[in-house]
Amino acid sequence: MYQKTLNIATKAVQAGYNPKNAEARVPSIIQSTTYKFDTAEQIADVFDLKDTAHIYSRISNPTVQCLEEKITSLEGGSGSLALSSGHAAVSTVIFNLCSSGDHFVSAKSLYGGTINLFAQTLKKFNIEVTFVDQDASIEEIQKAIRPNTKLIFAESLTNPGMEVLDFEKFSKLTQQNKLPLVIDNTFPTPILCRPFEHGANVIVHSTTKFIDGHATSLGGVIVDGGNFDWGNGNFPDFTEPDPSYHGISYWAEFKETAFVAKARTQILRDLGACLSPFNAFMTYHGCQTLALRMEKHSENTLALAKYLESNSKVEWVKYAALESSEYYKLSKKYLPNGASGVLAFGYNGDIEQTKTFINKLKLANIVVHVGDIRTSVVHPASMTHRQLNQKQLKEINITANMIRVSVGIEHIDDIIADFKQAL
Ligand SMILES: *Cc1c(COP(=O)(O)O)cnc(C)c1O
Numbered sequence: 001m002y003q004k005t006l007n008i009a010t011k012a013v014q015a016g017y018n019p020k021n022a023e024a025r026v027p028s029i030i031q032s033t034t035y036k037f038d039t040a041e042q043i044a045d046v047f048d049l050k051d052t053a054h055i056y057s058r059i060s061n062p063t064v065q066c067l068e069e070k071i072t073s074l075e076g077g078s079g080s081l082a083l084s085s086g087h088a089a090v091s092t093v094i095f096n097l098c099s100s101g102d103h104f105v106s107a108k109s110l111y112g113g114t115i116n117l118f119a120q121t122l123k124k125f126n127i128e129v130t131f132v133d134q135d136a137s138i139e140e141i142q143k144a145i146r147p148n149t150k151l152i153f154a155e156s157l158t159n160p161g162m163e164v165l166d167f168e169k170f171s172k173l174t175q176q177n178k179l180p181l182v183i184d185n186t187f188p189t190p191i192l193c194r195p196f197e198h199g200a201n202v203i204v205h206s207t208t209k210f211i212d213g214h215a216t217s218l219g220g221v222i223v224d225g226g227n228f229d230w231g232n233g234n235f236p237d238f239t240e241p242d243p244s245y246h247g248i249s250y251w252a253e254f255k256e257t258a259f260v261a262k263a264r265t266q267i268l269r270d271l272g273a274c275l276s277p278f279n280a281f282m283t284y285h286g287c288q289t290l291a292l293r294m295e296k297h298s299e300n301t302l303a304l305a306k307y308l309e310s311n312s313k314v315e316w317v318k319y320a321a322l323e324s325s326e327y328y329k330l331s332k333k334y335l336p337n338g339a340s341g342v343l344a345f346g347y348n349g350d351i352e353q354t355k356t357f358i359n360k361l362k363l364a365n366i367v368v369h370v371g372d373i374r375t376s377v378v379h380p381a382s383m384t385h386r387q388l389n390q391k392q393l394k395e396i397n398i399t400a401n402m403i404r405v406s407v408g409i410e411h412i413d414d415i416i417a418d419f420k421q422a423l
Pocket residue numbers: 085086087088090111113114155159184186187205206207208209218219220
């Protein structure tokens with residue numbers, strides 16, 4: 001039986017599944033879509049949310065639940081909801097908080113796909129975003145907040161800029177405006193960054209990245225901090241009766257798990273982006289070694305960052321744990337045990353020379369991914385962020401010579417040797 005007081009590395013290994021006498025040691029893949037009940041009354045109680053038994057695997061599933069409980073334990077939240085991808089997790093969070101006519105504020109340094117979702121797709125649902133510079137003053141960011149603002153969103157460690165969020169500033173802002181702070185904690189993972197301890201109210205992850213860690217399974221998760229007052233008057237969807245559930249009020253019924261309860265029973269039920277039991281199984285197994293891997297990813301990335309900094313073919317290196325980084329102080333405060341496994345650097349050349357360089361890498365593969373145990377590289381301007389125009393690229397500091405490296409857990413000498421031969 002795991003306890004709250006155990007170290008996070010122990011929770012990564014043990015939490016989420018506790019077999020009873022003579023049961024399987026590891027969670028089984030329960031592929032069944034449905035569950036059998038003895039009486040009509042028993043199943044009716046589940047439909048009325050009086051009983052939490054599994055009823056249909058779109059809404060919950062025993063294998064998926066093991067993963068959810070492991071992540072809840074790692075983040076120190078009150079509950080979790082797993083979804084089919086990181087994007088499903090992010091969009092479910094937004095739909096759980098915003099209706100047509102609502103507005104939210106987001107830091108502008110984001111995963112490219114999140115920028116598209118916020119700026120283009122949500123606009124079609126009449127949900128409006130204002131992007132802010134996360135390094136602007138609190139007064140400047142405050143100006144973006146309106147009466148219909150429902151949340152503030154930011155990444156703890158940004159992709160691909162490697163900027164560290166000033167949690168103190170953002171949590172002050174959300175508290176003074178009675179808004180939830182939603183943090184995408186994909187890059188540092190709960191091993192390296194503890195958003196709930198720094199004022200976050202909801203955490204989202206693309207588990208596709210480091211949590212799975214082996215590039216086998218798409219997935220996402222939402223974690224409820226259980227630390228937000230949904231009854232503060234700004235969130236009628238949490239306090240008013242829901243006609244689709246016999247007039248239930250999520251805040252009155254579920255209190256500290258109201259956020260994930262509503263996300264599951266309204267948004268997941270209706271939009272249907274559930275995680276498959278097989279992907280949950282793979283992600284659960286990957287996650288068991290998360291603490292070990294994050295330590296190694298961070299150590300290797302810092303060593304490669306220092307090597308690149310010393311090479312004349314390299315114009316600049318961005319990695320928050322480098323003393324030369326403008327985020328070094330914030331990284332010591334919020335990422336004390338390592339700055340994760342991704343760095344960015346500028347190759348000393350134009351866009352064509354930059355592409356030629358990455359084509360020469362052998363061990364490091366060109367793969368549109370981060371967080372894998374294998375080292376990989378991308379060229380954001382021509383790959384992950386190519387949908388953005390020149391102005392948008394400039395705004396989030398993506399240059400034509402920028403290369404993003406996701407540093408794996410291979411031996412560091414071999415990783416450095418590969419970059420050395422290509423440079
Ligand atoms: C990849 C990623 C996402 C989207 O996740 P998918 O699992 O690919 O849908 C969201 N946020 C961040 C920071 C990411 O790196």
